[in-house]
Amino acid sequence: MQYEKSSRFDPALASPLKSRRRFVQGLIGGGVVGAGFASSGWAQDEQLPFGAGRAQVLSGKTFNLVIEEQPANFTGSPRIATMINGSIPAPTLRWKEGDTVTINVTNRLSQPTSIHWHGIILPFEMDGVPGISFPGIAPGQTFQYRFKLQQSGTYWYHSHSAFQEMTGMYGAIVIEPAEGERIQADREHLIMLSEWTDEDPMYVFQKLKTMGHLYNFNQPTLPALLEDISENGLDAAVTRRDMFNVMRMKPTDLADLSADTLTYLINGVTPAGNNTSLFEKGQRVRLRIVNAAGNTFFDLRIPDLPMTVVQVDGMDVEPVTVDEIRMGAGETYDVLVTPDQDAHTIFAETMDRTGYARGTLATQQGLSAPIPPRRQAQWLSMEDMMGTMSHADAPMGSMDHGGDHAEMSMSNSMQVQARHATTEFGPSTDMRVDFPRTNLDDPGVGLRETDRRVLTLSDLRTLGGAIDQREPEREIELHLTGNMERYSWSIDGLEYGKSTPIHFRYGERLRVHLHNDTMMTHPMHLHGMWSDLEDADGNFLARRHTLPVQPAQRVSFSVTADALGRWAWHCHLLLHMDAGMFREVVVV
């Protein structure tokens, strides 16, 4: 574990007029400050397969985790973070499939806390959602989690209380398969993506309630309009904007929080700090990538180094080689790479293109490779706003689908029609998509026009297929809804507080259609049970715990309701979750 031995506090950095560059890049030595646990520094990388960052690696069957406030400094402004065992990320927990693990979590904060084991199949009382699965851990209290591990792969854990995850409470879980590791690699590294804000997350939330586009500094401007007119003509420029202006939507509404308030981290290290993961030439390296960010989608790539995806959300998949992966908050991806240079940049640009997390794969400490040029934020497209209506009607002139009439009429006749909830017609819902798209091969806004191979949902094939081969007995449809102006997020137009639980009959197999009536992508996380992703025809693709649903898209999956109890189901963008894009599931 790496700590700053001295706080290295530079008064110049504390100035409110700190340079913008420093803010985006973060402090070189930024991170966790203070005394703590045994630290072996970077050299740990040589001793253990893990530990590229600052997190301790703990293994065994019994674990003691202590949650405490600790000072941290990522931007030059000292802040108080909530940490597990004094580090960000929290210690990496190495478990073994089949073991029963015991974790004693002690709360030394002044507020209640909790830990949720993201993606782990366990009894609901151990799931760690305060108010649903257990009462939470009161200040001074120790809660004992105990459950048997029935799976293997890369997962993570985090606080499920208030915004504690955003202030540092997240760590990785690695579960070794009972029969030994199937994926052969010479070395492995954890790449934990996250973010940090110097602001109080609840105040951030309140500010968004006042002004939904507060952090968007990528809005359409008059000069951009004039430039567009001179390049493409008045008609085209006006048409392009008309729909957004009528609907009162920002075409660059890609993230609620941007680099204006966030500093993006790999293993708790700022871009300037350059978290470095070592390898020896010729080695095959497994990267266990976790997106532990509270509110950010990352587009991760390693320039000039193809990544072979071998595991997604802890489940082995048919290997697929890609150049770039978009990762929603809560998702995990394991990739194999064989680096051939002394240094490769791990570059995780945010979906809104305002910032990036960066680290390096290198043969020794201190090496670095160029940081790729930043991309421009793309505008949301007609498809993102209208689903398949953009094909059928193309009132604004079909852009990329023009000319292909055969295909158009085909897709037209197969159009999926939304069934909105009665509660989607009030103030909570600022748009509704009537004909969603079901194209799982869409990499999403900002990744469409590229020569790179970008992983999409349709590329995923979990090895072994679905565990439960039954046809779903019934189908339910849920709509992801919101209102950016009011900054309200909900499901079927109802925030959690106004909702009723969703009942899964114990033992049934049912199909869920998640239909996105908003302009943002939502990583939807169902606790306690797997979400078996399916294509539009109902064919099994992949077993997931967190599924991103793009704007105007419908994503379908089947669930086997084999876990009795009450469970949480929510968008894993924490601000959306807390705003009410959250449901309780009762399995009985």
Next chain:
Amino acid sequence: MKRTLLRRFFVFLFFIESSFALAQVDGAQLHPEHEEHNHTDTAIEHDAETTHSDEVVDHSQHGSDEPGAAISTNHEQHGSQPDTGEAEHQHMPEAMDHEAMSGSMMQSEGVGSLRDPHAYSNGFELTSGPYLLESERKISLADAKNFVGLWVDRFEYVESHDFDATEFEGHVWMGDSYNRFLLRGEVEVVNDSVETAEIDLLHTRAISPFWNVQYGLRREFGEKDERNWASIGLSGLAPYWFEVDASLFLGENGNSLFDIEAEYDLLLTQRLVMQPRIDIHSYGKTDKEMGRGSGLSTLKTGFRLRYEFDRQLAPYIGYERVIKYGETADLLPVGEDRTDNHWILGFKFWF
């Protein structure tokens, strides 16, 4: 006389309020006894009515019947859709045609039949049913939280050739996404004394994604005299991003005021924003003590050019022209011009 007027006004407010409450298409409220009152609003209501309690029961089967339930060939063929409740289709909203869709796109009144959002609950609630935690309060998210904020739209120094003034317009708010209480003030200070001041206590309530109805009481005081008003109005964001605030005030002396304000943010850069603004006052009666004539009284037009150092703090310079009309112009003191142009220097901030 005054009292009767005020009482009537509040009866009116109560009526408006209750209609909006019913107009909210909320499945939870769709109990049979409410049905009769549900006709207040549009086609949506009709659909909602068809989805009350007894449908809740069928719903679990609905979902399961066939994927076709959610799939139709084309929404022009609704009438023949082989699915579910007949009533729902009879009540298909009218604004369903393609033209309307291309115009207002996502604001369509829905295709296919509507769902009851509580249909999947099978009667379970967040606070009742199996596996509920004993004696522990339920998880409470920020949707159930009330926030408090301060918003100062204008805090400015006004320089004209007749006078120099300091003006303030802002409010403190408390509430959630849909319901807020506002304590609003607009004050003009000339030569260290309050020339005019308005204090409003308002309740705003969301009635649609972008619009709020607001009503409340206003006390007006200053150099001239005091006036009390009750108000009802609409505020919100019109298509093309026009911020609009229109209110009708009824005064205790039988006077009325219609006040409409609109502004627009034109982004010159991500931080440099030009804001044209217009404000029109029109009175029902002449009120000589306050220097107001009936009919169109005052038109303010101007712009403010602000720089957002931060979205929360933006200094600006502006220029404004105030024109008095009709009797209001006639009531001006001798020598005072009916048109006044002035420069403004100020800042906008909020927490």
